[in-house]
Amino acid sequence: MEGLSGAGLLKATQTLSLTDVQGRSTAARWLKQGKLVAIPTETVYGLAASAANGDAVKGVFTAKGRPLDHPLILHVATVEQLDGWVAHISDQARTLMDAFWPGPLTLILPRHPEASDLITAGKDTIAVRMPADPLLREILSNCGPVVAPSANPHKKISPTSARQVLQGLDGRIDAVVDGGPCTLGLESTILDVCHQPPRILRAGPLFADQLSEVLGQTVLTPEQHSVSVAGNMPAHYQPNTPAQLMARATLVEALAQIEADQHRPVVLHYSAIDLAPDVIAKALPNQRRDYARQLYDAMAWADSQAGGEIWIERPPLAWLEVQDRLQRACYRE
Structure with a gap:
């Protein structure tokens, strides 16, 4: 990743403002250049890297200390940005997008053959979502789709403020975009619509009854599963104190x-x-x-x-x- 030393550390992490036009422009430009920029979403702060830049995506794993076999979530500003990443969008998936996007719903969809194995962990599916904040979507419109796992060291507490991002990753990423506290505070609901009936793979701000009502069918909520998705590890979101x-x-x-x-x-x-x-x-x-x-x-x-x-x-x-x-x-x- 550009800017990293041999030890994997930057000189300092810069803070940009989401509400400042120059801050958003800088964030988009740096992401296009392959830099790592923490971004505020309605759920938690995510560590963003251009999905089209393999070296930048690898930098996310390095900065977080995240294993390479963990799939990432693709974040987009528009449904059109899914082109080249998703093989096809079913009527069921479009119904959910119309109802809940932009918002805290991640959909598991069939991957496009050209989608990166680094992002999908070699699976035949890809996780995608559209964050709610229009200012963040402006950044994504200008830089293209990004991957954005939580902006924290692997398995540690997810950050809901720019200050918490810096506490965990200062010196390991290029910048954090300060958008204030997250409005929801928990990661998105992950819904697998490749599986029928659809099933929730990570509980989140959208509940099974809300999804079922829109789809007109039951959405499953398995208590435990072995599907490899973000957050599905026994030890996760952990403080340093027991x-x-x-x-x-x-x-x-x-x-x-x-x-x-x-x-x-x-x-x-x-x-x-x-x-x-x-x-x-x-x-x-x-x-x-x-x-x-x-x-x-x-x-x-x-x-x-x-x-x-x-x-x-x-x-x-x-x-x-x-x-x-x-x-x-x-x-x-």
């Missing part, structure tokens, strides 16, 4: 049993819990979408508090997208 997911009763009991000389945990909770004055804690919203939007930011905050562990109160089991992220964040070998 984290435990606890039912409310278990958390309350554990807090009551903390000994005087025990290193205090940092607690993330959403229900009312009596806490000792010396316990560092943050209350998360008790509404599903608000909780999801604040989750990664709260985890990053908890990670910065130098606690012995992070104890997280388990939210309702019906919040599948949240449960998915928390289970992977708390997974231990």
Whole structure:
């Protein structure tokens, strides 16, 4: 990748503004030149590279420390930009695009024969989505399709602000486009429409009942699967501090049993819990979408508090997208 030294580090990562015309122009130009630029989406910040530049795409894997056998998601500004990447778009896929694009829906479609194996991990499908922000789509219109996995070191907490991107990747990428905090805060829903009936491969901001209503048929939500898609690893979205997911009763009991000389945990909770004055804690919203939007930011905050562990109160089991992220964040070998 242009700008990388032999050690794989840049001098510094520059910050551009999404709301500034010059910032968007610079971001598009640098992406066309093969540079790595973190971009804000409605879900999380993504580490973008021109999909047409193989060296730049490899740079994404290097900067993140991401294994090469993990497929990437192609981000486009228009459906027309899928030409040369997708073999064909079914009526079912077009119905979903009309209903949910631009937005937090990634579709698994048949790949075009010329689509890069580096992006698809050699699979016969490709993951594609159109982000919601019109200013970001302006950048993509000018630079062409990009790959954009979350802009964080592999398996670590996904960033929902430019500051968090810099905390994880400063010196490893060329720039971050600051678009403020992400409005949704969790990665997109991944839906496989090559499989019938369609199935959700990663839970996200769009739910099965919403997708089923538009399609007029049942959309499956497998609890576990072995399909290689973004985010489907047992350990993922993890803070550096060990984290435990606890039912409310278990958390309350554990807090009551903390000994005087025990290193205090940092607690993330959403229900009312009596806490000792010396316990560092943050209350998360008790509404599903608000909780999801604040989750990664709260985890990053908890990670910065130098606690012995992070104890997280388990939210309702019906919040599948949240449960998915928390289970992977708390997974231990």
